[in-house]
Amino acid sequence: MTPVGCSPRCTDSPVAASWLIGAGGCRAVRADRPDQRQQVIVVGAGPAGSATAYHLARAGVSTLLIDKSAFPRDKVCGDCLSPRAQQALAELECLDAVVAEAHQATRIHFRAPGGAEAETAISGEGALPNRTLVLPRRRFDHLLQQQALAAGARFRVGHVRALCPSGGVELExxxxSARLVVIATGAALSLIKHTPLAPSGPVHSIAARCYLPAMPPPGPDLRFFFDHLPLPGYAWLFPTGPNSANLGYWYSGAEGVSATAQLSRLLAEHPTLSQLSANGQAASAIAGYPIRSDFLRAPTRADGLLAVGEAAGLVNPFTGEGIDYALESAPLAAASILGALRQAPAEGPLLAAALAGYSGSLRERFRSLFLLMQLAQRHAFTPWVFDRLFGRGAQGQRLVDTLIQVCFGAAPPRRVLAPVEWLRLLTSRPASVRRDG
Structure with a gap:
């Protein structure tokens, strides 16, 4: 078979070819057979990739979904599905299947750095549900992948080694070949580091997670801990059942903190979390993972390439949550791709200019929220703020409720800009509480 890759016919796009040659170029590989060609290849079958493949395949676009792992497979995550994520799942026609297997929580509890505690109800707005769902990604991602296949997408297991400038990927x-490659590889940068989608500067925060498979009943609600740990960061305890939970720690600061080491320390020393495995049942192995949240400056499209979900930096910089944005970016990507396919010439990669509507849609949907969340992460993630925010009881409840609604995307960002409430917070004194839990 005649090799393709770095031959002249594989470099028919000078702009695209320059970034691939910078990556070392396409090795000589076998060309795909005519009956295996597809219009779009989606690399990564997490929520963003599977949802994008679903929307494209359902619209009649020949779509190949690729993941380096066979399903079901684990994915390190907090496993929490916000009200916005559930709305997107309804559009994917798989919300009922997720609800049938997930743990439901209707309230969130917080513990401030100084020990003050507060709670809020999870309140959706409009059609949003008044709950969160917790379902381990091993099962959740499999449900989404199966939904994409049911819509008509094809699936292959393999490691994508390179992107080809004439359109497509090198797989094992x-x-x-394809007219467009959708990058849905999350925080991983190896595939795009020599392309126009490569981010500038550091983009990662860090997190770690373990499962507690047998423990005293954790209660039905989500819990966030800001005490006895480095800020900006928090520990979470999300029940996955009546006697099990997902426990994790996220850190988004500039210090050299190990999330896995911190989570191990919290399990051993935290006044509340250390009691979770006191019955002798060990936690599962702690797994760390990077989180990418640079949406405000992340490139999202190039000739023949488009990024969705976390690969586009779509993780909330204040909360570390990203599944809802991944699911929401998918139909925006699909709509832009469909428009580009209708208007572009019949051959060759889809050009970045034809996909400009996608970048505009992302900005319109997410920019205001991410600006506010980035500001909060930089200036409000402090003991001074949290001790006052969560330590004022009924006097501070309205601000807590509003802030959580905005963070979960259940209320517009402007709702949190309440000068009177913030003035009351800034002039208040934190409650005096014990620090021993």
């Missing part, structure tokens, strides 16, 4: 020694 075989070149698969």
């Amino acid at each position: 020694g075989e070149r698969l």
Whole structure:
């Protein structure tokens, strides 16, 4: 078979070819067979990738979904699905299947750095549900992947080694052509580091997670801990059942903090979290993972390439949550791709200019929220603020409720800009509480 890759016919796009050659170029690989060609290849079958494949396949676009792992497979995450995520799941026609297996929570509890505690009801707005769902990603991602396949997408397991400038990918020694490659690889940068989608500067925060498979009943609600740990960061306890939970720690500061080491320390020393495995049942192995939240400056499109979900930096910089934004970016990507396919010439990669509507849609949907959340992460993630925010009892309840609604995307960002409430917070004194839990 005649090799393709770095031959002249594989470099028919000078702009695209420059970034691939910078990555070392396409090795000589087997060309894909005519009956295996597809219009779009989606790399990564997490929520963003599977949802994008679903929307494209359902619209009649020949779509190949690729993941390096067979399903079901684990994915390190907090496993929490916000009201916005559930709305997106309804559009994917798989919300009922997720609800049938997930743990439901209707309230959130917080503990401030100084020990003050507060709670809020999870309140959706409009059609949003008044709950969160917790379902381990091993099962959740499999449900989404199966939904994409049911819509008509094809699936292959393999490691994508390179992106080809004439359109497509190199997969396990075989070149698969396509008019567009959708990057849905989350925080991983190896595939795009020599392309126009490569981020500038550091983009990662860190997190770690373990499962507690057998423990005293954790209660039905979500719990966030800001005490006995480095800020900006928090520990979470999300029940996955009556006697099990997902426990994790997220850190988004500039210090050299190990999330896995911190989570291990919290399990051993935190006045509340250390009691979770006191019955002798050990936690599962702690797994760390990076989180990318640079949406405000992340490139999202190039000739023949488009990024969705976390690969576009779509993780909330204040909360570390990203599943809802991943699911919401998918139909925006699909709509832009469909428009580009209708208007572009019949051959060759879809050009970045034809996908400009996607970047505009992302900005319109997420920019205001991410600006506010980035500001909060930089200036409000402090003991001074949290001790007052969560330590004022009924006097501070309205601000707590509003802030959580905005963070979950259940209320517009402008709702949190309440000068009177913030003035009351800034002039208040934190409650005096014990620090021993």
